[in-house]
Amino acid sequence: MADGIQKTGSPVVGSWTPVICNCCNVQTIQPLIALELTENICLETKRWLMSKIEGKKKHGGAELLVHPGEDDDGNLILISATKHSLLKATEVTGLAKPYSNGSMMVFSYNDRANFTDADDVEKFLTLSERQYLVKHELDSVKATNDTHIPGYPMIKLCEGASILHSLQKRRIVLNIYPLHDEEKLNTLTKAWYSQLYRVMQPIDFVRAYFGDPVAFYFSFLGFFTISLVPMAVVGGIYYLFPIDTLAKFVFVAGFNVIWSTVTLELWKRYSTAKAYHWGSLLMKKQFEEPRVNYWGSVSVNPVTGRKEPYWPRWKRKLRVAMGSAPAVCVFLGLALLGMVGFVWLETWAKEYYENDSELSLIICYLPCVVHTLYLNTLSSIYETVSKTLTEWENHRLESSFQSYLTLKALVFSFFNGFATLFYIAFYMQDLELLQKKLISRLIVPQITDQLTETLLPYVCQNRTVRQWKNPKVVQDNEPFIDKIKAQGNLPGFPGIFADYMELFMQFGFACLFSCVCPLTAVLLLVNNVTEIRTDALKFCRVFQKPFCHPATNIGIWQTAFEMLGYFSVITNCFLICISPQVREFAKDYGITTGQLILYTAIVEHFFIVLKVIIACAIPDEPEWVRIKVAQIEHKSQNALKYKLLQQMESTIPDIQTEVNGKRKR
Numbered sequence: 001m002a003d004g005i006q007k008t009g010s011p012v013v014g015s016w017t018p019v020i021c022n023c024c025n026v027q028t029i030q031p032l033i034a035l036e037l038t039e040n041i042c043l044e045t046k047r048w049l050m051s052k053i054e055g056k057k058k059h060g061g062a063e064l065l066v067h068p069g070e071d072d073d074g075n076l077i078l079i080s081a082t083k084h085s086l087l088k089a090t091e092v093t094g095l096a097k098p099y100s101n102g103s104m105m106v107f108s109y110n111d112r113a114n115f116t117d118a119d120d121v122e123k124f125l126t127l128s129e130r131q132y133l134v135k136h137e138l139d140s141v142k143a144t145n146d147t148h149i150p151g152y153p154m155i156k157l158c159e160g161a162s163i164l165h166s167l168q169k170r171r172i173v174l175n176i177y178p179l180h181d182e183e184k185l186n187t188l189t190k191a192w193y194s195q196l197y198r199v200m201q202p203i204d205f206v207r208a209y210f211g212d213p214v215a216f217y218f219s220f221l222g223f224f225t226i227s228l229v230p231m232a233v234v235g236g237i238y239y240l241f242p243i244d245t246l247a248k249f250v251f252v253a254g255f256n257v258i259w260s261t262v263t264l265e266l267w268k269r270y271s272t273a274k275a276y277h278w279g280s281l282l283m284k285k286q287f288e289e290p291r292v293n294y295w296g297s298v299s300v301n302p303v304t305g306r307k308e309p310y311w312p313r314w315k316r317k318l319r320v321a322m323g324s325a326p327a328v329c330v331f332l333g334l335a336l337l338g339m340v341g342f343v344w345l346e347t348w349a350k351e352y353y354e355n356d357s358e359l360s361l362i363i364c365y366l367p368c369v370v371h372t373l374y375l376n377t378l379s380s381i382y383e384t385v386s387k388t389l390t391e392w393e394n395h396r397l398e399s400s401f402q403s404y405l406t407l408k409a410l411v412f413s414f415f416n417g418f419a420t421l422f423y424i425a426f427y428m429q430d431l432e433l434l435q436k437k438l439i440s441r442l443i444v445p446q447i448t449d450q451l452t453e454t455l456l457p458y459v460c461q462n463r464t465v466r467q468w469k470n471p472k473v474v475q476d477n478e479p480f481i482d483k484i485k486a487q488g489n490l491p492g493f494p495g496i497f498a499d500y501m502e503l504f505m506q507f508g509f510a511c512l513f514s515c516v517c518p519l520t521a522v523l524l525l526v527n528n529v530t531e532i533r534t535d536a537l538k539f540c541r542v543f544q545k546p547f548c549h550p551a552t553n554i555g556i557w558q559t560a561f562e563m564l565g566y567f568s569v570i571t572n573c574f575l576i577c578i579s580p581q582v583r584e585f586a587k588d589y590g591i592t593t594g595q596l597i598l599y600t601a602i603v604e605h606f607f608i609v610l611k612v613i614i615a616c617a618i619p620d621e622p623e624w625v626r627i628k629v630a631q632i633e634h635k636s637q638n639a640l641k642y643k644l645l646q647q648m649e650s651t652i653p654d655i656q657t658e659v660n661g662k663r664k665r
Contacts, residue, residue: 017054017065019082029065031078032131033138036175036488042151043073045172050077052141052163060144062137070481078484081134083121087112089133090125095550096279097124103628106282106636126208128548131178135547138164138176139289158298158307165292175488177544182483184209185540193536201532203274210539211548212280216271217496218532220554223270224503225528227263228521231255231510235518246581252515253572254607260511260565261611264558265618271553272621280550281625282632294396311394320404324389328408331382335416338378339423342371346433368440375416376444382412383498402497406556409501417441417505421513425571429578435517442509442523493546499535500557507561511568515575569611573604 016029037046050068055061063085069076081089090097091109098116099105107115117123125133141164143157155170157163167173188209191202201222207215234255238248275281296311345367386408395401421441424434506524514520576582577600586596619626 016067016080019065029067029080030181031067031080031179031484032127032134033079033176033178034484034488035077035079035173036177037075037077038172038174039075041073041075041172045149045151046073046075046077048150049163049167053077053079053138060142062141064134064137069484076481076484079134079138081130081137085137086121086125086130086133087118089137090129093133093136093550094283095129096282103632104276104279104282105632127181127184128178128207128209128211129550131545132211132547132549135176135178160305160307162289165290168292169295175492177488177492178547179484180487180545181209189536189540192540193533201536207278210546212275212278212551213496213548214539214546215278216274216551216554217499218535219271219274220267221499221503221528221532221535223267224263224507225525225532227259227266228510228525228528231259231514231521232525235514235521238518239522246576246579246585249515249576249579249581252518253576256511256514256572257565257569257607257611258614260507260568261614262618264562264565265615265620268553268558268620269618269622272625275552276625276628278550280552281629283550283552290396291398291401293391294394296394311396316393316395319393324393324404324408327385327389328412331378331385331412332415334378335375335412335419338371338374339420341374342367342420343423343428345370364436368437369444371420371437372440372444375420379413379416382416383409386412403556406497406560409497410504410560413501413505414508418508418512422571425513425516425575426578431516431575431579434513438509438513438517438520439523442520442527446523446527487544490544491542493543495546500554504557504560504564508564511565512571513575515572566608566611569604569607573600573607576600576603 035049037049046068050066052060053062053064053066055063057063063082065080065082067078067080068074069078087107088109090107095107096104097107097118100114100116105115112118115124121130139162141162143159143161143163143166145159148157149155149167149170149172152170152172155166157166164173164176168176188202188205191198191205201218203215203219203222206218234252238252272281290308294309294311296309298307299310301308301310349363349367386405390401390405390408393404395404421434421437424430424437506528509520510524577596582596585591586593591599
């Protein structure tokens with residue numbers, strides 16, 4: 001892909017948009033994005049869309065480079081951009097880049113000479129950033145004087161509406177996807193997952209190719225995996241040398257509290273430093289356009305003054321309260337029903353186990369396995385239903401859509417994943433059963449997930465590699481186009497929501513119940529070592545390359561993990577309270593149940609205070625990052641004052657001239 005498409009000298013069929021600027025005129029142009037149109041697209045429609053994409057901004061265009069693909073009347077459009085267009089978009093989006101003095105500065109097009117490698121756009125901007133900027137410019141293409149779409153006289157366009165979103169809604173544009181760079185992708189795979197002996201991930205390379213959100217996910221996955229090592233060592237020691245004493249439970253519970261706090265606080269420092277180096281820490285919040293699937297009656301937006309769909313908030317809130325909330329409660333009820341079924345099966349299995357049959361050992365673990373499979377199936381169904389419900393709620397912004405979807409998933413996953421364990425621990429108070437259930441929740445999903453995330457990606461990878469490396473022997477650019485079409489035929493990128501949810505469950509198992517099951521961290525560590533490679537394979541070869549916007553951290557998931565950390569204090573303290581060692585200790589010293597609960601609450605408050613002290617003692621960002629950001633903000637304020645002062649000085653002579661003229665009259 002790095003070779004690009006050869007550029008012709010004149011605007012004939014099969015050529016790129018002519019480039020007027022000499023410094024942007026290159027011999028080959030690398031396509032960055034592909035637009036797949038509906039089959040049998042009208043030639044008039046395709047030419048109109050291409051003219052909009054390459055048109056001047058003052059006329060509502062994006063000033064991008066377009067190529068008609070294989071045929072002028074085909075259903076594919078390739079899009080790229082000149083160096084100056086990318087640099088101007090970099091300034092508009094507020095990306096920060098390395099300055100000549102070594103610090104990161106928000107990019108300024110007029111000051112581009114002082115930014116490192118600004119003359120070489122491929123060094124200055126990563127592949128992911130270039131594709132993000134082109135997508136940003138595509139979304140900015142607005143309808144101006146167009147009342148309808150050429151070739152579709154019945155479809156009307158609202159003035160100021162995003163043309164790309166309008167075409168996507170009406171299925172004229174079927175797919176839009178960023179293109180792989182085959183050379184860079186092969187280099188990345190060799191450095192990432194192809195060689196099993198590699199321990200550290202090339203996170204900066206991952207970020208340059210896939211973008212900030214994907215890089216932050218893999219960075220957190222690797223960070224969490226490394227943080228499991230101390231817990232795995234402690235758990236392994238207690239497993240190999242069983243010590244059933246009160247001191248053991250107190251030590252492990254205290255270690256869990258400190259571990260979860262230190263891990264999350266150190267991650268915040270690490271992610272802040274990464275965000276600074278990647279230039280996303282200094283970005284300002286961008287104004288969000290409406291989602292593609294947002295619909296409603298046409299109205300004028302009071303902020304932008306443009307016509308766009310409008311849906312009243314009270315209707316959305318009504319749908320959330322009367323539709324989505326009851327549906328979530330139904331699934332919570334199904335999870336509760338599964339828990340009741342598990343208790344019934346466990347009671348039956350214990351009775352069968354007492355018969356000392358040859359199948360007793362298998363029967364003993366059967367309820368846990370069946371219940372785990374039931375929960376996994378219910379989670380898969382709920383995932384589809386929750387997305388449908390959130391879409392039905394008709395959120396205007398993508399951020400709002402993701403927030404409501406994440407909230408639904410967190411509520412259900414917490415209940416579905418931990419309710420049975422809490423029931424066994426605090427109602428049945430059966431720590432042996434809790435340990436058995438926890439092991440089944442750790443092992444069974446690992447087997448099923450690895451089968452679906454390793455076997456399927458391996459088959460898809462072989463199919464994809466054959467398509468990329470052995471194209472049909474045809475003339476001109478057809479093999480190149482075949483590779484692009486092969487990427488478009490891959491499944492759409494599903495996002496990293498499910499991957500974060502899996503980490504959320506793992507973090508919960510580790511910090512909530514590892515004092516009961518010492519091997520929890522060991523099992524998670526083994527799983528995550530393979531998870532890094534299978535997820536990397538999935539991103540590189542199985543799905544389409546994603547569009548990724550700049551990000552400063554892992555977002556709402558940071559709060560979710562921190563809430564689990566505080567909840568683990570309560571869980572660990574009361575697991576100590578119901579342990580046989582504590583009961584025996586209380587019996588020997590005449591401590592009543594009420595007194596034991598009171599002492600447990602005191603210890604729980606002590607650990608919460610300790611957790612808060614540790615969190616406050618570890619700053620969220622390194623000192624050098626704080627100083628760098630403060631210096632940049634100070635410089636920006638001075639630059640703004642200087643600019644305002646110049647404007648004032650330039651207007652004073654005009655005002656003085658006008659006053660003198662009036663005096664003469």
